[in-house]
Amino acid sequence: xxxxxxxxxxxxxxxxxxxxxxxxxxxxxxxxxxxxxxxxxxxxxxxxxxxxxxxxxxxxxxxxxxxxxxxxxxxxxxxxxxxxxxxxxxxxxxxxxxxxxxxxxxxxxxxxxxxxxxxxxxxxxxxxxxxxxxxxxxxxxxxxxxxxxxxxxxxxxxxxxxxxxxxxxxxxxxxxxxxxxxxxxxxxxxxxxxxxxxxxxxxxxxxxxxxxxxxxxxxxxxxxxxxxxxxxxxxxxxxxxxxxxxxxxxxxxxxxxxxxxxxxxxxxxxxxxxxxxxxxxxxxxxxxxxxxxxxxxxxxxxxxxxxxxxxxxxxxxxxxxxxxxxxxxxxxxxxxxxxxxxxxxxxxxxxxxxxxxxxx
Amino acid sequence: xxxxxxxxxxxxxxxxxxxxxxxxxxxxxxxxxxxxxxxxxxxxxxxxxxxxxxxxxxxxxxxxxxxxxxxxxxxxxxxxxxxxxxxxxxxxxxxxxxxxxxxxxxxxxxxxxxxxxxxxxxxxxxxxxxxxxxxxxxxxxxxxxxxxxxxxxxxxxxxxxxxxxxxxxxxxxxxxxxxxxxxxxxxxxxxxxxxxxxxxxxxxxxxxxxxxxxxxxxxxxxxxxxxxxxxxxxxxxxxxxxxxxxxxxxxxxxxxxxxxxxxxxxxxxxxx
Numbered sequence: 001x002x003x004x005x006x007x008x009x010x011x012x013x014x015x016x017x018x019x020x021x022x023x024x025x026x027x028x029x030x031x032x033x034x035x036x037x038x039x040x041x042x043x044x045x046x047x048x049x050x051x052x053x054x055x056x057x058x059x060x061x062x063x064x065x066x067x068x069x070x071x072x073x074x075x076x077x078x079x080x081x082x083x084x085x086x087x088x089x090x091x092x093x094x095x096x097x098x099x100x101x102x103x104x105x106x107x108x109x110x111x112x113x114x115x116x117x118x119x120x121x122x123x124x125x126x127x128x129x130x131x132x133x134x135x136x137x138x139x140x141x142x143x144x145x146x147x148x149x150x151x152x153x154x155x156x157x158x159x160x161x162x163x164x165x166x167x168x169x170x171x172x173x174x175x176x177x178x179x180x181x182x183x184x185x186x187x188x189x190x191x192x193x194x195x196x197x198x199x200x201x202x203x204x205x206x207x208x209x210x211x212x213x214x215x216x217x218x219x220x221x222x223x224x225x226x227x228x229x230x231x232x233x234x235x236x237x238x239x240x241x242x243x244x245x246x247x248x249x250x251x252x253x254x255x256x257x258x259x260x261x262x263x264x265x266x267x268x269x270x271x272x273x274x275x276x277x278x279x280x281x282x283x284x285x286x287x288x289x290x291x292x293x294x295x296x297x298x299x300x301x302x303x304x305x306x307x308x309x310x311x312x313x314x315x316x317x318x319x320x321x322x323x324x325x326x327x328x329x330x331x332x333x334x335x336x337x338x339x340x341x342x343x344x345x346x347x348x349x350x351x352x353x354x355x356x357x358x359x360x
Numbered sequence: 361x362x363x364x365x366x367x368x369x370x371x372x373x374x375x376x377x378x379x380x381x382x383x384x385x386x387x388x389x390x391x392x393x394x395x396x397x398x399x400x401x402x403x404x405x406x407x408x409x410x411x412x413x414x415x416x417x418x419x420x421x422x423x424x425x426x427x428x429x430x431x432x433x434x435x436x437x438x439x440x441x442x443x444x445x446x447x448x449x450x451x452x453x454x455x456x457x458x459x460x461x462x463x464x465x466x467x468x469x470x471x472x473x474x475x476x477x478x479x480x481x482x483x484x485x486x487x488x489x490x491x492x493x494x495x496x497x498x499x500x501x502x503x504x505x506x507x508x509x510x511x512x513x514x515x516x517x518x519x520x521x522x523x524x525x526x527x528x529x530x531x532x533x534x535x536x537x538x539x540x541x542x543x544x545x546x547x548x549x550x551x552x553x554x555x556x557x558x559x560x561x562x563x564x565x566x567x568x569x570x571x572x573x574x575x576x577x578x579x580x581x582x583x584x585x586x587x588x589x590x591x592x593x594x595x596x597x598x599x600x601x602x603x604x605x606x607x608x609x610x611x612x613x614x615x616x617x618x619x620x621x622x623x624x625x626x627x628x629x630x631x632x
Contacts, residue, residue: 014455051526051530052530053526053529053530072529073526073529073530074529074530074532074533074534078530079530079531080526080527080530082523082526082527083523084521084523086521086523086524086526086527087527088524088527088528088542088546089546090545090546099528099531099533099541100531100532103528103531103532103533103537104532147527147531151531151532
């Protein structure tokens with residue numbers, strides 16, 4: 001196992017598209033790092049540059065302290081699981097698993113032994129002599145995983161490996177991946193566009209946007225203290241509410257007469273004249289009218305089984321900004337009725353509307 | 361059966377009949393004695409004889425043109441698929457400058473009117489001593505068949521999922537090994553189709569074969585058949601028998617590869 005380091009990595013495609021603009025990233029030995037972001041943010045390109053399938057236009061890539069920037073994929077000792085699995089269709093499962101070892105000139109008995117061990121670990125013994133076309137989606141996914149595992153590489157690279165599975169299988173495989181990581185103690189770089197997948201799997205999460213890393217940190221830190229409006233809006237479901245407002249006399253005044261105190265010692269917040277408030281739907285409570293920080297009117301109620309997602313409009317007449325709130329399933333709310341909202345003081349986020357950066 | 365589908369069935373039936381009848385007629389005629397060929401034609405043959413076939417392989421020594429054609433068409437096809445395949449793979453997958461113009465140039469070569477090249481090519485081949493030799497036919501055929509091969513295969517290689525090659529490369533295979541162990545097996549249907557088209561083209565080519573050969577020892581099948589005509593008579597029975605014999609290898613070839621062509625070999629490679 002080895003660490004991975006990107007130092008000032010840039011990638012500009014011949015057509016002028018910039019996929020990475022100065023990426024710096026350190027992935028420790030044995031770490032599970034998830035790169036997450038919307039499509040086109042450069043996460044796949046970053047992964048492919050670690051793999052050696054793309055060459056950076058500037059910067060360096062290190063694996064285990066060795067500069068591999070100019071090294072072809074064959075010489076990097078990495079394994080990759082592709083979104084489409086990319087199994088060799090003309091080979092049996094056994095041959096698929098053995099391919100990487102055969103290419104590296106491993107002795108036949110050793111190959112047979114390793115293939116058997118991996119097939120056992122992944123429950124593929126029964127299908128070793130089948131072709132990929134005769135397998136179910138979940139089995140194909142496991143063969144792709146096994147093909148990476150059998151080589152015991154320095155680094156595992158995953159490119160959206162779960163996006164072709166149905167929802168139930170995806171949750172199961174997610175747990176399997178977490179177990180696998182614990183057992184192998186492997187360095188894993190994992191790309192996904194699914195923020196939920198990123199939070200559940202990642203030892204650390206790197207949120208990317210427009211070829212840059214917006215924030216790196218453990219999942220709960222990214223969730224609790226998003227570094228920018230973008231991260232705040234991208235991570236968490238349902239998405240965070242944002243309200244425009246101004247800072248005046250140590251407190252923040254927003255739309256519909258909403259006034260909230262700024263955290264004590266929030267020096268950055270004191271100076272900025274304008275500030276955007278961010279609050280997660282889970283961090284606003286519905287109370288009796290007049291009992292909270294301000295009133296609102298219920299617009300739409302979406303039952304989600306274990307909870308209600310309530311869309312509200314601020315102001316007693318319900319003419320102001322829309323706010324989404326998660327309420328317990330037995331909350332006494334009716335469409336068109338007036339309610340009060342209490343904002344959880346500990347869970348409020350302020351951002352500079354110009355730069356989008358966090359203000360404390 | 362609805363009225364529409366009944367009409368469709370009739371139309372398809374007529375079409376099949378229309379295209380199959382000449383073959384049927386050729387086969388029947390090739391077994392009909394020369395003397396009866398010009399009698400009132402009958403759909404069902406009344407007497408069947410092997411005279412024409414016997415004459416073909418005894419008097420005419422038709423084995424020689426068949427051997428010549430097999431050597432020329434086979435070598436051309438082998439060259440085209442191997443060299444053209446490598447070329448097409450590079451054009452389809454590798455990034456390099458001037459790819460577009462290169463493809464255009466390759467196409468331009470293949471649209472050159474063949475007849476305009478006969479005399480200059482003859483002079484060239486004569487000056488290097490290749491008139492009436494196998495290479496003297498194979499080399500000109502390559503100039504026409506290769507662009508066809510490259511174009512067909514570029515299209516085919518582009519359809520293959522790139523992740524398949526990337527997986528092989530990450531697995532530690534070199535470019536050539538990836539080509540041999542992953543791309544070629546997966547691309548087999550396309551390669552087989554291309555090979556058949558190239559083979560048929562070279563097998564049936566007439567103009568160059570007529571111009572660049574001198575005697576029966578190097579003549580190919582189409583040239584040999586064309587030269588069956590004597591000054592006073594046309595041996596129709598033998599010509600048709602020769603046509604049947606000439607069609608057979610190609611038909612067998614197609615039958616042999618048919619399964620490969622139809623079978624979707626990429627099934628199960630990627631999601632789905």
